[in-house]
Amino acid sequence: MIPPFIGISESIEKIRELIEFCINVAATGLNVVITGESGVGKEVVAQNLYHRSSRKNKPFIKVNCAALPEGLLESELFGFERGAFTGAQRRKRGKFELAHKGVLLLDEISDMSLALQSKLLHVLQSGEFSPLGSEKEVKTDVWVLAATNQDLEQNVKKGLFREDLYYRLNIIQIYIPPLRNRPEDIPLLIDYYIEKYASKFSHKNLNKPSPEILGRLITYHWPGNVREIQNIIKRCMVIGNWEEIIDELSISKKPADYSTKAKPALDEASIIGDFIDFKGENSPNHASFSLKKVKKKVLDRIEKEVISHVLGQTGWNRTKAAKILKISYKTLLYKISDLNIEPPHYSR
Ligand SMILES: Nc1ncnc2c1ncn2[C@@H]1O[C@H](COP(=O)(O)OP(=O)(O)OP(=O)(O)O)[C@@H](O)[C@H]1O
Numbered sequence: 031m032i033p034p035f036i037g038i039s040e041s042i043e044k045i046r047e048l049i050e051f052c053i054n055v056a057a058t059g060l061n062v063v064i065t066g067e068s069g070v071g072k073e074v075v076a077q078n079l080y081h082r083s084s085r086k087n088k089p090f091i092k093v094n095c096a097a098l099p100e101g102l103l104e105s106e107l108f109g110f111e112r113g114a115f116t117g118a119q120r121r122k123r124g125k126f127e128l129a130h131k132g133v134l135l136l137d138e139i140s141d142m143s144l145a146l147q148s149k150l151l152h153v154l155q156s157g158e159f160s161p162l163g164s165e166k167e168v169k170t171d172v173w174v175l176a177a178t179n180q181d182l183e184q185n186v187k188k189g190l191f192r193e194d195l196y197y198r199l200n201i202i203q204i205y206i207p208p209l210r211n212r213p214e215d216i217p218l219l220i221d222y223y224i225e226k227y228a229s230k231f232s233h234k235n236l237n238k239p240s241p242e243i244l245g246r247l248i249t250y251h252w253p254g255n256v257r258e259i260q261n262i263i264k265r266c267m268v269i270g271n272w273e274e275i276i277d278e279l280s281i282s283k284k285p286a287d288y289s290t291k292a293k294p295a296l297d298e299a300s301i302i303g304d305f306i307d308f309k310g311e312n313s314p315n316h317a318s319f320s321l322k323k324v325k326k327k328v329l330d331r332i333e334k335e336v337i338s339h340v341l342g343q344t345g346w347n348r349t350k351a352a353k354i355l356k357i358s359y360k361t362l363l364y365k366i367s368d369l370n371i372e373p374p375h376y377s378r
């Protein structure tokens with residue numbers, strides 16, 4: 031079944047046009063990257079592409095590249111021959127083989143290691159791959175769709191994503207904006223999910239939101255996008271009213287206002303005291319002083335302040351914090367340790 035792709039905003043209309051365009055290229059296998067925050071509907075778009083393409087009667091296979099360690103992901107994608115490694119008692123077919131003539135969705139592609147990225151590039155370029163432990167190349171005709179909630183271009187700049195693979199995959203990019211940037215879609219989604227869940231929770235009843243509540247729902251910033259709408263409607267339906275949950279939303283989840291809430295990272299006194307340890311030509315620090323070093327210290331301090339602040343805002347949820355900061359989870363862990371960022375000590 032084709033999952034409904036609801037929305038009347040200009041951006042959703044544009045995406046519908048892009049989907050139309052893409053299904054015409056499905057046969058040629060031109061790659062598509064679907065990007066956008068978590069919960070915006072990347073998988074919905076991928077499913078729409080598949081179900082409406084000429085490949086719809088062939089397999090649709092999804093692989094979450096973030097869920098498996100590198101070695102397992104490699105054998106999941108490319109399979110292995112019997113005896114390829116200890117424990118490989120029989121041949122296993124990889125997803126590239128299983129998805130032959132169909133669609134392979136590589137979800138969270140930005141989490142793929144650089145080594146696997148180069149193997150993927152080879153398949154995309156040649157249409158062939160060799161399972162682990164095999165000398166032979168296997169031909170495959172797969173429409174590869176990739177999805178990510180990260181900024182791949184930034185990842186390329188940081189050396190986390192291969193540039194050649196980026197250009198190969200990014201022939202067509204479908205960016206789905208967050209819900210807060212297309213508020214006109216919110217009422218439609220709310221209506222749709224009230225109706226959908228009403229049949230599921232048949233013993234429960236939830237009226238449509240009043241204009242006042244709807245106004246609050248439209249101005250809420252929906253960090254979890256459509257998935258969050260679903261959860262909230264389910265919860266409201268169980269309780270039987272909107273008010274309780276809506277009050278909770280507006281109190282605890284106001285858009286984080288980093289510009290006013292964040293402590294200033296630097297003030298004049300700290301600049302002099304902490305960063306400029308040059309006290310004159312005759313001072314002992316003279317030799318070790320340089321503008322480059324000062325710059326690094328200042329940047330480290332700002333990074334530490336910003337990361338600590340975002341971690342505080344997300345209750346130390348590092349996945350969320352990495353998303354807000356638009357850095358990879360691994361980079362965040364590295365920075366937490368490198369900059370000695372410690373979780374707050376709560377008093378009991
Ligand atoms: N435009 C839409 N119309 C109807 N339902 C939608 C729409 N967008 C998203 N949804 C629903 O919201 C939920 C989240 O969507 P989906 O799984 O496609 O998001 P995602 O972008 O892949 O998120 P993640 O990055 O977390 O994997 C799904 O249940 C999906 O059916």
Ligand SMILES: [Mg+2]
Nearest residue numbers: 072073137177
């Ligand atoms: Mg998804």
